[in-house]
Amino acid sequence: MTSTASPLATLAKESETTFILALFVDLTGKPCAKLVPVEAVEELAREGVGFAGYAAGAMGQEPKDPDIMAIPDPASFTPVPFVKEGLALVHCDPHVEGEPWRFAPRVILRRMIERAAERDLSVYLGAEIEYFLVAKDERGALVTADPSDSAARPCYDARGVTRMFDHLASVSTAMNQLGWGNYANDHEDGNGQFEQNFDYADVLTTADRVITARYLISMLAEQRGMTATFMPKPFGDRTGSGLHMHLSLWKDDEPLFPAADDPRGLGLSELAYQAIAGVLEHASALQALVAPTVNSYKRTGAVATTSGASWAPRVPTYGGNDRTHLVRVPDGNRIELRGGDGSANPYLAAAGAIGAVLDGVERRLDPGAPGGSDDADRAPLPLTLLHAVEALEADPAVSGVLDSVGPDVARYFADLKREEFFTWHSQVSAWEVDHYLTAF
Numbered sequence: 001m002t003s004t005a006s007p008l009a010t011l012a013k014e015s016e017t018t019f020i021l022a023l024f025v026d027l028t029g030k031p032c033a034k035l036v037p038v039e040a041v042e043e044l045a046r047e048g049v050g051f052a053g054y055a056a057g058a059m060g061q062e063p064k065d066p067d068i069m070a071i072p073d074p075a076s077f078t079p080v081p082f083v084k085e086g087l088a089l090v091h092c093d094p095h096v097e098g099e100p101w102r103f104a105p106r107v108i109l110r111r112m113i114e115r116a117a118e119r120d121l122s123v124y125l126g127a128e129i130e131y132f133l134v135a136k137d138e139r140g141a142l143v144t145a146d147p148s149d150s151a152a153r154p155c156y157d158a159r160g161v162t163r164m165f166d167h168l169a170s171v172s173t174a175m176n177q178l179g180w181g182n183y184a185n186d187h188e189d190g191n192g193q194f195e196q197n198f199d200y201a202d203v204l205t206t207a208d209r210v211i212t213a214r215y216l217i218s219m220l221a222e223q224r225g226m227t228a229t230f231m232p233k234p235f236g237d238r239t240g241s242g243l244h245m246h247l248s249l250w251k252d253d254e255p256l257f258p259a260a261d262d263p264r265g266l267g268l269s270e271l272a273y274q275a276i277a278g279v280l281e282h283a284s285a286l287q288a289l290v291a292p293t294v295n296s297y298k299r300t301g302a303v304a305t306t307s308g309a310s311w312a313p314r315v316p317t318y319g320g321n322d323r324t325h326l327v328r329v330p331d332g333n334r335i336e337l338r339g340g341d342g343s344a345n346p347y348l349a350a351a352g353a354i355g356a357v358l359d360g361v362e363r364r365l366d367p368g369a370p371g372g373s374d375d376a377d378r379a380p381l382p383l384t385l386l387h388a389v390e391a392l393e394a395d396p397a398v399s400g401v402l403d404s405v406g407p408d409v410a411r412y413f414a415d416l417k418r419e420e421f422f423t424w425h426s427q428v429s430a431w432e433v434d435h436y437l438t439a440f
Contacts, residue, residue, distance in 0.1 A: 006045035007074040008090065012038050015079040018086035022049045024070050024094050025105055025211060026057035027413055028292070029345035033089070034070075044072060048092065053101075059094070060103030060412050068094045068101060076208050082174040083219045091208045102406030105347035109207060111404040112354040116249075119361070121256075123354055126200030126246035126334070127210050130342060131217060132192045132234050133164065133226045142234060144192035145226040151191070153307055160187040164194065170220050171196055171213075180209060189307050190238035200246060200334075203350050210243070210346040230342030232291070233298035237306045240299030241342035243290070247353055248334045249275065249361075258332035264370060266320055267332030276318050276327050276335055277367035278360020279353065280378070283316035283326060283339065285395035287381055288388040289352040290340035292417060294424040297384050299341055313338050315380050319370040326381070329370075339381065348402075355401035386421045389414050 005013070012020060022044060023033040034049045048071040053061030059068060070092035079088040094104040101107060116123050133145040144150070149160050161168065168185045175182035181199030188195050196213070200206060214230060221228035233240040249256045249271065259269040268276075279286070291300060302310035311323060318327035318335075328336040340349050359365075371378075382388035392399055392414060399410035 006042055008045040008072055008077060009038075009041045011074060011077045012041050012088065015077075015088060016086065017079060017088040019084075019088070020044065020072075021080075021087065021089035022070050022072055022092050023089050023211070023215075024092045025345060025347070026059050027103060027105060027345065027348070027416065028058050029105075029211075029343065030057045031211060031215060032056045045074070048072065048095065051094075053094075053096070058103075058413075058416055059101070060409065066097055068096055068104075071095050076205075078178060078212055080174070080212075080216065082170065082177075082216065089212065089215070091211070100405060102403075103409055103412065104405075105345050105351075106204075106207070107405055108402065108409070109204060109347040109351040109354075112351040112358075112401060113204060115358060115404070116354055119358070120251050121358075121361075122250040123203040123350075123357075124200055124248045124250060125203040125206040125350055127206055127346065128195055128197060128242065128244040128246075129210060129213055129217070129230075130188055130193060130195045130241035130243070131214075131228050131230050132190065132241065133167065133194065133221060134192060134229055134234065135226055145221075146192065149187075149191045154187055154191050154193075155189040155307065157187050161185070167221060167224055167226070168194065168196065171217055174216055174220070175213070188239065188241075189309070189311060190235065190240075190305070193239065193241065200248075203247075203354070207346040207350050232293065232296045232341035232343050233302070236298065239305045239307060239309070239311055240302065242299075242312065242338065243340040243342055243344045243346070243349065245290075245337045245340055245349065245353060246330075246334045247275075247337060247357065249357070255333055257334060262332070266329045266370065268329065271361060272332075272335065273367055274360045274363075274365055275357040276329075276360070277365030278356040278358065278363075279327055279335075279337060280316045280318060280367050281360060281365055282352075282356040282395055282398050284379070284382050284388065284391035285398035286352050286356055287339055288385070288392035288414075288417065289398070289401075290337070290344045290349045291388065292345065292348075292385070293341075293343040294385050294421055296341050296343055297382070297388075300339070300381055301383060312341075313381065316378050317371045318367055351401050351404075352398055355397055355404075359397045384421065385417055389417045389421070 048069040050067040076091035257272040313326040402410040
């Protein structure tokens with residue numbers, strides 16, 4: 001390398017990288033990548049790498065459209081030798097004909113970060129990643145990867161964590177070597193369900209890390225003959241997997257949420273309450289972004305599970321350290337949005353949350369007094385993906401997030417999700433056969 005090497009080339013050399021995954025996700029969260037040898041790193045840094053957008057997935061393109069060029073963001077460069085020696089990945093911003101592509105989730109999140117910055121606000125985010133480790137039995141049925149993980153109340157079980165020590169430790173070690181600050185790894189409420197936590201960061205960094213973590217967890221699980229799934233509800237009788245987001249607003253490196261004198265008793269500033277009110281105001285539309293699959297509503301619609309609770313909000317309320325709320329306030333530093341699940345695209349989920357928060361702040365909305373999860377004054381969250389899509393289309397603030405870079409993205413996303421719902425609805429299920437075959 002010469003002294004004029006690009007930042008990306010310098011990072012690759014310092015980390016002894018031999019191949020780079022140039023990666024972006026489509027609107028559904030599918031990770032798309034090309035494997036670029038380090039010998040071509042300068043070309044990658046200068047021009048990006050091309051993709052046929054229609055083939056890549058939900059990117060707002062048809063076969064006739066020009067290439068999507070994935071332009072790498074060197075700040076996101078992440079060596080992943082834990083997967084393959086010499087491998088790294090870099091998150092990219094898709095462009096078309098030299099302009100940021102309006103259908104690209106990372107580009108949409110960047111725009112919402114800019115909107116916050118226009119108000120002298122910085123957004124920080126923490127994310128809790130929950131997932132199941134599964135396998136298939138000889139009949140092809142989905143089962144827990146650890147056959148001994150069958151306790152009636154498996155949450156936090158020391159034995160369940162220990163049996164999965166090798167997998168959990170490999171993910172934890174990877175996170176810490178990358179400087180993410182992994183601070184806890186636990187068995188969650190469902191048999192076969194786990195969570196691995198890392199420190200919060202600026203919102204774009206955290207969204208990138210969620211995508212990277214899913215990749216790492218999936219690949220390291222595969223190395224041990226397991227499948228890691230972020231599907232919200234892979235088992236009908238077990239707790240579903242969430243993607244809880246801890247959000248805060250800052251200005252000039254100072255947090256704006258804490259307040260010593262809070263008459264409502266949660267230790268929050270008026271700005272924080274305005275942010276909460278924005279989330280509650282747009283909760284139904286937000287569900288289309290934070291719970292974006294048919295399966296998502298098997299999680300939020302669950303009344304209980306074999307372990308005793310669903311841990312998923314059903315009504316848009318807020319309160320203190322109470323996990324039944326859509327917006328939980330663990331302390332005065334942040335608010336936790338609990339509506340998201342493992343299928344959420346972190347860029348769109350975060351962008352939607354920012355849009356709702358900014359609307360609450362700009363309109364100085366008031367969330368009212370902290371309320372219980374049975375608050376009769378609030379309509380329940382959408383019952384299905386179709387209901388959530390309809391709420392999205394009726395909400396200019398949240399649909400406007402999708403259209404923040406350019407037009408027609410909200411319409412495209414709504415059509416995509418509506419088609420997903422009706423494709424699922426057209427299938428004949430075992431439940432229907434059991435209930436209707438000889439009922440008439």
